[in-house]
Amino acid sequence: MSDPTWQQEAAAQALERLLPRLRSALAAAQAADAAGYAAFEARLQREWPRLFTLLLRLYGGQYDFFYQLEQLLLLAGWAWSERRPALRALDAQREADPHWYQAQHVLGAVLYVDRFADTLAGLREHLPYLQRLGVTYLHLMPLFLAPTGNSDGGYAVSSYRVVQPELGTMEELAALADLLRANQISLVLDFVFNHTSDEHEWAKRARAGERTYEHFYLLFPDRTLPDQYDQTLREIFPTVRHGSFTWDAAMRRWVWTTFNSFQWDLNYANPEVFRAMGAELLFLANQGVEVLRLDAVAFIWKRMGSSCENQPEAHWIIQAYNALTRIVCPALLFKSEAIVHPDEVVKYLGLEEAQLSYNPLGMALCWEALATREVRLLSHALATRWSIPTGCAWINYLRVHDDIGWTFDDDDARSLGIDPWGHRRFLNAFYVGDHAASFARGVPFQANPATGDARVSGTLASLAGLEQALQRNDPTLIDLAVRRILLLFSVMLSSGGIPLLYVGDELATLNDYSYAHDPARADDSRWVHRATFDWRRAAYADDSTRPEGRVYQGLLRLIALRKQQTAFAGNELTVFEPGHASLLGYVRQHRGQRVLVLANFSEGTHGIAANRLRLYGLAYQFRDLISGQTVSAEGVVQLEGYQVLWLVGY
């Protein structure tokens, strides 16, 4: 960002004026940790011009801009002064090794505390289970105070500073963060910042008519503006409600609710909201959270006549929060959750925005290739859509708590001779079992007859065919399903960035249909893949005669291999053409180390001409890390159904 001179001068002037106030507010903290304070002020000097410019763009038109600026600076100072010595030490450590998360030993996992271990105390006890898997990044699904009954799986937050009482307390969470860190595991939590629940104190005060808090949300006395906005908005949960607004009888106003009626969108055009949520963000950072998952980033800024998704201001807000965290708690990273068009997903990635992002395209196309037995869309995406700003990382995953949406680009599909709409219809039918040849057992999510749009719920194992195979009690089908699961895991673990395991998938957990009997969940099919962790399955982890054991053991081996291969660090990836529609090929490379990945997305046996391996592998002899066998680059190298090779030349 190169700012005009006047802006740079204005930024410098503002800081000069505000610094004495900051210093006097922090005198005691400075006396207690002079070196720490010096580092903080150095970071402030470094990041201030950027923060100032972003805030000027966002809020420069507000009459009280300089007041807001001062308050924000004091907030930053206060948050730094509250930061524990261990976290300040972590800040220094991460600044010295800023790309630590690109290492090949980094492995993510995500779980619901209650479903995995009942409570935070239970989670401590079950830590060895996660350690055995090699987890170094642990995302705990929203665990904040939330309404009883339907809270959108915790994504309706009533207080960012209170842990849901059934799970434990904030003190326990901070202590857990320390314990995890001592075991080289980074704690990841959600920052649900697009909306609060309607039971949040701010919402209650807005309801009570307090002007300050009315301006925290987007409230309308009648349908005039909501109707205008609705014309260009996408419906996110169309089976729950039409339009993006909810009538609140107590306030006698329409409230902007992009998701459920009890999730009130925050008004980021109000600098008080930016600051209030900034305080919550820094509070969480000071509990020892190392990565904040920025929930629903695409929606935070509204503009009449637009889709109100991915607006430039949404980026500026995240960038401004990024600058704030660089100053106060540089160990903290952001992970963007933008489940939108791939062109937009990548725009949230940047060292000055979100360092990490989900890779929903990669996820969806793995499933697409599994259904079609053709890798062309996936291969095309790997070749054209994988590269991201230096230092950033994709979060590569197969399943999370959400549905699968077919977010590939229509033109990408057309360029490969695929009709995008017909293809999406096929994929939906395939995965919800409406297709005769399908192995999958998924459930539709948010099917919208008006637009023809639909998404898919289901666990990894059920979508990959294990549920159907077990029902048919067919060993061949069971074997194929296990192979599919391991194929997908091998791509997740070898295609760059941070692989993220949805805990339960390592044991081939099947769909849980019991949600349909719970009124708070019945209309949200995503609960089908949010099963309570079944410790009886875990007891089979080492039993290789059972699917649980085969998947678990296979995955454990892949994880161990990944952790040993420098080539799997970072994001550098080159696609190559193995010469068969079902075969995916790419080279991973890092610091002079190379691994050739070959994956067969079909049940048939297919070969690759060995001279191609020579060409891309730069060697004549290879060792397949997975099977341990030698592969010679002569003749044709065969891959059995769903087989994967991780080849290292020698």
Ligand code: GLC
């Ligand atoms: C994100 C969450 C999803 C939730 C939505 C609203 O997309 O992953 O589960 O429903 O945000 O907070």
